Amino acid sequence: MQVAAGIERINERFVNFFLVEEAGRVVVIDSGMPGNWGLLLAGLGRIGRTLGDVDAVLLTHAHSDHVGLAERLRREAPAKVQIHVDDLPFLLAGKRPPGGGPPGLTRTLLGVAAYALRKGGTKLPPVAEATTFADGDVLDLPGSPRVVFTPGHSPGHCAFHLPSRDALIVGDAISTWSPVTGGRGPQLSPFQTDVDRTLASLARLEELPASIVLPGHGEPFAGTPAEAVRLARAAGIRR
Numbered sequence: 001m002q003v004a005a006g007i008e009r010i011n012e013r014f015v016n017f018f019l020v021e022e023a024g025r026v027v028v029i030d031s032g033m034p035g036n037w038g039l040l041l042a043g044l045g046r047i048g049r050t051l052g053d054v055d056a057v058l059l060t061h062a063h064s065d066h067v068g069l070a071e072r073l074r075r076e077a078p079a080k081v082q083i084h085v086d087d088l089p090f091l092l093a094g095k096r097p098p099g100g101g102p103p104g105l106t107r108t109l110l111g112v113a114a115y116a117l118r119k120g121g122t123k124l125p126p127v128a129e130a131t132t133f134a135d136g137d138v139l140d141l142p143g144s145p146r147v148v149f150t151p152g153h154s155p156g157h158c159a160f161h162l163p164s165r166d167a168l169i170v171g172d173a174i175s176t177w178s179p180v181t182g183g184r185g186p187q188l189s190p191f192q193t194d195v196d197r198t199l200a201s202l203a204r205l206e207e208l209p210a211s212i213v214l215p216g217h218g219e220p221f222a223g224t225p226a227e228a229v230r231l232a233r234a235a236g237i238r239r
């Protein structure tokens with residue numbers, strides 16, 4: 001599904017990742033779970049591209065539902081993999097960044113766990129080789145994404161601002177669906193490394209110009225980052 005100019009959303013259940021295309025080249029932003037390979041190929045087909053058109057994989061952070069296809073893309077495209085330095089050790093080791101989860105199981109969370117089990121998302125596939133980016137970098141990739149450092153959900157979490165597409169890809173800095181309650185609308189993920197840093201990072205997002213906010217989980221938010229942040233702060237963490 002095209003969600004902005006040259007941005008294709010790949011989605012199944014609670015997983016989102018994105019293809020950004022320009023002049024026949026593609027960057028994959030986040031990469032779902034290992035079992036989402038068919039979704040990726042279908043998404044490339046929808047925009048008239050193939051695996052060989054993929055230049056890079058940009059990762060908002062090193063959680064298993066965002067890095068699942070990164071190593072396979074690195075080998076088979078082949079594509080370079082990039083992540084913030086603070087999440088790099090976890091990506092290379094195949095270990096989840098530290099952080100707490102919700103206090104108890106719910107029916108919604110059990111459904112998420114069942115889907116993750118089917119799609120290989122309970123393990124973090126290590127990536128053999130990756131490079132890093134830093135806050136403020138404008139990457140020489142389709143869409144010219146600018147890195148916005150938004151730690152809290154993980155130590156090295158980042159968003160990507162694409163001014164030429166009037167879009168902001170926020171990873172898990174803001175969600176529009178809770179994996180615990182099933183609640184909709186902008187909110188904070190119930191899974192956090194440091195809630196205070198997450199809240200502080202929202203200020204980095206609300207100042208950015210865009211007309212659509214694209215989260216890692218939930219529907220795109222058709223509005224400005226400032227509005228998404230306002231609603232997320234009001235909703236908080238839905239557990």
